[in-house]
Amino acid sequence: MIRETLTIAVDFDGTIVEDEYPRIGRPIIFAFDTLKKLQNEGHRLILWTYRKGRTLEEAVKFCEENGIFFYAVNQSFPEEEFDASYSRKIHADVFIDDRNIGGLKSWGEIYQQLVGAPAPAKPKTQKKGLFSFLK
Numbered sequence: 001m002i003r004e005t006l007t008i009a010v011d012f013d014g015t016i017v018e019d020e021y022p023r024i025g026r027p028i029i030f031a032f033d034t035l036k037k038l039q040n041e042g043h044r045l046i047l048w049t050y051r052k053g054r055t056l057e058e059a060v061k062f063c064e065e066n067g068i069f070f071y072a073v074n075q076s077f078p079e080e081e082f083d084a085s086y087s088r089k090i091h092a093d094v095f096i097d098d099r100n101i102g103g104l105k106s107w108g109e110i111y112q113q114l115v116g117a118p119a120p121a122k123p124k125t126q127k128k129g130l131f132s133f134l135k
């Protein structure tokens with residue numbers, strides 16, 4: 001379990017949502033739950049993505065709609081300005097990215113490893129109502 005404040009860099013496509021770039025895919029199960037839990041515990045979340053411009057804004061907005069407010073986006077801290085004389089690698093304690101060697105762990109595992117608690121139970125799929133075909 002983490003006891004200090006961590007800076008956690010998180011990728012978007014293929015990590016928070018299924019990779020449908022440039023569209024926004026469906027959220028990956030437990031991604032937002034885990035990020036919210038980390039955010040509520042005071043950890044700094046940095047969005048670290050290839051996206052830029054409009055597709056980046058859409059991703060940030062989508063995360064905000066799901067309760068995630070990033071400390072910084074594609075930079076190490078909010079006021080950082082791009083300067084070619086510095087390394088482009090951002091400063092973070094942990095990176096969560098689907099391109100990690102070995103692939104992305106499930107968010108259930110990430111939750112367990114970072115938060116130190118088992119992930120919440122999967123929501124039960126709703127039984128289809130009699131008239132669900134009308135929807």
Ligand SMILES: [Mg+2]
Pocket residue numbers: 011012013014015097098099
């Ligand atoms: Mg990715």
